[in-house]
Each structure stands twice: as structure tokens, then as C-alpha cells.
Amino acid sequence: MELSLATRTVGEFAVVVVGGEVDVYTAPQLRERLFELVDAGAEHVVVDLGRVDFLDSTGLGVLVGVLKRLRTAGGSFALVCDREPLLKIFRITALDQVFPLYPTVDAATGA
Amino acid sequence: MAVVRLSFSPAPVHVRTARLVGVAVARRAGVRQGLLDEVRLAIGEACTRAVALHQQHNLPDPVRVEMSDYGTYAVRVVDRAPIEAGADLAALPASELARESLSEDALTTGVGFALLAGFVDDLLVRPADGGVGTEVQMVWPLDQ
Numbered sequence: 001m002e003l004s005l006a007t008r009t010v011g012e013f014a015v016v017v018v019g020g021e022v023d024v025y026t027a028p029q030l031r032e033r034l035f036e037l038v039d040a041g042a043e044h045v046v047v048d049l050g051r052v053d054f055l056d057s058t059g060l061g062v063l064v065g066v067l068k069r070l071r072t073a074g075g076s077f078a079l080v081c082d083r084e085p086l087l088k089i090f091r092i093t094a095l096d097q098v099f100p101l102y103p104t105v106d107a108a109t110g111a
Numbered sequence: 112m113a114v115v116r117l118s119f120s121p122a123p124v125h126v127r128t129a130r131l132v133g134v135a136v137a138r139r140a141g142v143r144q145g146l147l148d149e150v151r152l153a154i155g156e157a158c159t160r161a162v163a164l165h166q167q168h169n170l171p172d173p174v175r176v177e178m179s180d181y182g183t184y185a186v187r188v189v190d191r192a193p194i195e196a197g198a199d200l201a202a203l204p205a206s207e208l209a210r211e212s213l214s215e216d217a218l219t220t221g222v223g224f225a226l227l228a229g230f231v232d233d234l235l236v237r238p239a240d241g242g243v244g245t246e247v248q249m250v251w252p253l254d255q
Contacts, residue, residue: 024159025123056155057223061215068211085148092229093222094205 002026004051005033013109014042019051022059031062038066043075046108055086060095067099076100078108112181113140118173121165126158129176133186140180141253149230150184150251156223157188157247163216164192164245183233184251191244 003026004019014037022030037045047063049055067077081087082103090096102108115136119125133154134147142150154176161174175189203221207213227234233250240246 021127023123023155024126024162054151054155056152056159057219057226058159060222061219064208064218065215068209071209072211089152089226093208093225094203095208095222097205098209 003029005030007033007037010046010105010109013044013046015046015048015105015109017048017051019053021054022052022062023054023056024058027056027058027062030059031065034062034066035069038069038073038075043070043073044077045070045075046078046080046102046105048080048105048108049086050080050082052086055089057093060089060093064095064098078102080105080108113179115178117176117178119176121162121170121172121174123159123162126155126162129158129174130155133176133178136178136180137184137251140178140184142184142251143254146251150186153227153230153249154186154188156226157186157249160220160223160247161188161190161192163220164190168192180253182253184253186249188247188249189239189244191239194238194243194245 002020003022006017008015016034016037018030034045045066063079070077078100080102090099090101115132117129117132119129130151134151137147137150158174158176165172165174170191172191177187179185203218203225208218227247231249235248237246
């Protein structure tokens with residue numbers, strides 16, 4: 001399944017809904033979209049992984065890169081994920097201690 | 112009992128093909144349904160690592176994948192990069208993951224190894240036969 005990306009605004013948050021497979025082939029598209037958002041001035045970014053059915057180390061590397069960039073700029077970055085197979089990936093890699101993880105977009109944006 | 116061999120040019124687009132083939136062979140061999148996501152992820156990580164090594168060393172040689180089901184489901188992913196390049200495998204602690212100076216490539220390598228080690232109980236990384244390259248061998252049980 002190809003990568004799908006959709007962006008919307010919720011209050012002060014830019015919410016990027018990601019779907020499909022995030023892997024070594026598609027991760028550059030995700031990096032480009034997220035960096036475009038940050039370059040355009042987005043300070044608070046939420047990435048919704050609810051429609052992702054595959055996520056590998058390359059995709060995780062992109063997400064950490066965006067987290068660092070926003071942190072340096074004084075912004076914030078959070079992930080939305082409530083599916084156990086993906087949550088297990090974050091636990092195994094210890095990235096659950098790096099990313100703020102929320103079960104819903106509402107929880108991530110404080111709506 | 113069967114052996115399926117696949118070799119592919121070291122390009123990211125082909126890693127997905129290797130994952131698909133690896134899971135199809137696993138399913139047919141009798142790997143439990145609940146393990147197939149882990150098989151898919153682990154094969155993807157091993158192939159991603161091999162492709163990255165070939166690209167870093169400008170090696171056009173194909174990455175080789177061999178799947179067999181002689182009692183267990185065994186997958187071997189073999190690269191042709193210098194062995195010292197392939198030996199740098201270690202998971203990163205949480206305190207390192209978000210360190211500013213850690214490059215995205217180094218982070219991806221460390222996270223990829225953490226996924227391999229976390230999802231494959233029977234994992235072996237060793238020099239490839241023939242003296243050049245590294246072999247990542249992953250083994251899963253078959254349902255009886």
C-alpha cells in the first residue's frame with residue numbers, strides 16, 4: 001500500500017494523517033512533507049499514525065528528526081497511535097520514552 | 112519443504128517486494144498468523160540494512176535473500192559490504208535516541224537493530240560465506 005499524507009489544522013496544531021506503509025522507500029516523502037510544514041512556520045505538529053499499517057526504522061528516524069527540529073525551535077511534536085502492533089515497535093525501540101504518544105488526535109491537541 | 116531464493120538490486124523500492132515474498136513464504140510454510148507482522152518487519156529491517164550498506168559502499172551487487180522451511184522458517188539476508196561496516200550493530204538506549212548530535216542514519220541503524228533483536232528470538236549476524244559481507248539469519252517456529 002502506498003503512503004498517503006493529509007494535513008489539517010486543529011487550533012494551533014498542524015495534524016498530519018499518515019496512511020499506508022512508511023518504509024525505506026516512502027520515508028523520504030514523509031520527511032519532505034513534515035519539513036515543509038516546519039519550514040512554513042508550523043510550531044506544533046501532531047502526526048496521526050492511525051492508518052499506518054507498516055512502520056520501519058527509516059520512518060522512525062524521520063519522526064525523531066522532526067521531533068529534534070521542533071524541539072530546537074521551541075515547538076512541540078506528538079504522535080497519535082492506539083494500535084498495539086505499532087505501540088510494540090515504540091516500546092521495543094525505547095522510542096515510547098522519546099515521543100509523546102496519545103490515543104486520539106483530541107488527546108494530542110487538548111481539544 | 113521448500114527453498115525460495117530472491118536477489119534484488121540494492122534499491123529501497125525492492126525492499127517491499129522482499130517483505131511481501133518473505134511473508135508469503137512464511138504463511139505457506141506454516142508460521143503462525145500472529146507472527147507474520149513480526150516476520151514482515153524483521154525481513155524489511157534486514158533488507159533495509161543491506162541496501163543501505165550497498166549504497167554506502169557504492170556496490171551494485173544484488174542483495175540476496177534465502178527462505179527455507181526445513182522444520183523451522185529460516186530467512187537469510189546477505190549483503191556484500193565490507194564486514195567491518197556490517198559489524199556496527201547495537202541497539203541505542205533511550206537517552207541516546209533523542210540526542211541532538213546523533214545522525215538520522217545512526218539512529219535508524221540502532222533502531223533497526225533494536226527491532227530485529229526485539230522481534231526475532233533466534234537471530235544470528237555473522238560473516239557471509241566467502242569472506243565478504245554479512246549474513247543476517249532469522250528463524251521462526253512453524254505451527255505443527
